[in-house]
Amino acid sequence: MSNPAPLLAARGLVKTYGGTPALRGASVVLRQGEILAVTGASGSGKSTLLHCLAGIVRPDEGSVVHRGSERLDRASEKRLSTLRRTEFGVVFQFGQLIPELTAADNVALPLLLAGAPRAEALERAGEWLERFGVRERAGARPGELSGGQAQRVALARALVTGPKAVFADEPTGALDSLAGEQVMTALVRTVRECGTSVLLVTHDAQVAAYADREVRLRDGAVLTDGADADAVLLEAGA
Amino acid sequence: MIGMSTRHILLGLLAGGPSHGYDLKRRHDERFPQARPLAYGQVYTTLQRLVRDGLAEVDGTDSDGGPERTLYRSTDEGARELARWTGEVAPPAPFVTNEIFAKVVVSILASADPAGYLRAQREAHMARMRELTAVKTAPGADLATVLSADYALSHLDADLRWMTTTAARLTTLTAEVHPA
């Protein structure tokens, strides 16, 4: 196949938390520039799959390959940290914003971590807040923002470094449907412009419908009935 | 169901002012973007029935250099009927009749593969939902488009939820019938 290597390819992931299996041999591919929804009932292993692909968690078994060559499941903790800071962005349901920092400082933080001067970082943070329609809330702290605003600030923070992939775990889980729609629309529009891949974990079919493709999990494994199930793809490609 | 309310939809469109048949069809398709498009013949017969029942009347003709067209307008009686209809509560799901539901029941009866059918149907539903989401979120989508896409998405989502629950029930059922 002449396709470029997928951004991330995970095969046969197994992960157990204190005797409870979260993943039992899940395989999935995240291609460059695609939005992939991971759905399934609660407890089906969606979040753990996201954590493994984003290098937050190391799988007990199986491999995670980045850009066709780098084994994330064997990478050093330092490398994973750098990767998460520069190549990946993360959005959770809540919690990723530092409550004491203003919205602008929260968005500027990844740039500061990369060594950018404060003024420059704040300027770029302002641009990204503008992009997500929350510029006028730049001076507010997360506690003073509405749920939808906070999630848009979180998106700005995830995208400010120009990552290759964004990992979103139930990004609209705590929002009403209109606020959720605003968040999803802003996310999809931006990643389309930037060519960013997205791994979108959700239990909500209406949110999953923003993605290009859907992978369904049940009991920690991917249901392989879909037309382009990743397990089948992986077998064919490798 | 479409047949039942086409009269009222046309009456509603006429409420804006006199209009001819082709114009009514065009405006209908514009206002109800995700609905099945109205056939011109259906518009014509419906208008004739409205005139027969005294709800609409012929307002005259105009030609605009092309073929001659009949203009229709709503009567006072028509306006009253429209007001009555829009205020009337629609009966909430009086009959459970749906093709997906029927197919699942029949394939259980015929010992076919209901789970397989549900998976395929889910794929189709998701594909349609992606389409509708794209339509809805496209820059410059007008309100009517957004509203109709929202409506369809909610219903497809409801179908999906029913299908997910049903698939889970079928798994438990199979486990009970054929214990491993």
Place this chain on the structure above:
Amino acid sequence: MRTDLRLAWLLTRGSDRREGWRALLTALGAALATAFALAAVAVASVRGQVRVPYAAGLLNHPGERSGVVLVLVLLLVPVLGFLGQCARIGAVHRDRRLAGLRLAGAAPGRVRRIAALETGLACMAGTAVTAVFGALLLLRFWHRPPLVLWAGFAAVALCVPVLASLVGAVALRRVVASPLGWVRRERGVRGRGRALALVLPVLPLGAAGLLQLVRGPGAPSSSLSPVLAVFGAVALTGVGAVGTAGATARATGRWLGRRTGGPAVLIAAARLRADPWAAARTHAAVLLVTVVGVGFVGVREVLLEELHRDGRHYAADLDFYTTGIDLAGAAVLVALLIGVAGVAVGTAESLATRRRGLAAQHAAGVPRGVLVRALLLETALPLVPALLPATAGGTAVYVGYGALHGAGGVSPLPLLVPAAVLAGGLLAAATSLPLLRRSLHPAELRFT
């Protein structure tokens, strides 16, 4: 009241691990407080000239004994600070439980009473343990102790839990738990509290001055007025240092928050700005110990110099004096340890309440090193400026003492105290690093 007590007992029994820690540490604090109070009672109950075979005869004379009692009572201050820190462990959890009680129909006053009783129960456990061991020790070393001593013991064992419950009730007086779980701390009249904090230490100072005036300058000074003066001065500088800690925490938070480009400094500064008084509360005990410590080391210098100068007059029992000084030094050290333990508990608690957010931030790529530095900076940034007035206050105390005793000058040795306090504070904060490491574990994310 009976049902309240039963509820408090049920809640204590059913609480989770973190609340278990609060109960345990509260009990430990109560045990310490009881130990000091019992020792003070025991020493105070001795009458007249006796021969006590311990502490180089320091307990033989009524005069020295009253000094020992004073030191033991003063040691209660850092213990109370420690208890205050412990009461904050698992506060979020407790607040949620209080809300649950409110939802179930309990009136606000009753909820506060139950919470106070919970503290009382934990303290009772600690007090009971110390009281039993204290009584056993007493029987072992003191042949037929006087009845008044047993009465004192009983009073202490009773008073500590009751006092702790009262302190708990006072600490919770502004906490209004709404049935829906919003717990808000009503801002009381800030000015009144501040005025009180300033007036209280000034009272003994004024009293000392008055005593001196009444007796006239020529009269031999009583032992009471210098004690009162020192007491007031220490308390005043302590209040000043705590105020400085709060004010500078806010100011440095603002100033650094605007200018810094370092992520760790930014996070620490933002946290200081958001709640400057948290730092002041945590550091109050160690700052007070700094004042006492600097003063003590200075006074010790003066005393030793005096002793060596007039060595022949005291030759017989130089040992007696140095033992006294060393014991007082040990008391200061114990106070410092308790204060530092309070800082450690405070840091751990602040981490524990933020663990979910910390895990999310780490997952989002904030390196552990940055979070570690932010944690240490959060302790150091308000502590360093607050140590300045504390050191100055302690220096004033011993220079004043030196001037009275004809020895002048500032010596460098007392300056080791603030350095030790800073090191101790940072060390205490560092004890939380393993907890930080655990908090950053991705397993913490699974419940977001």
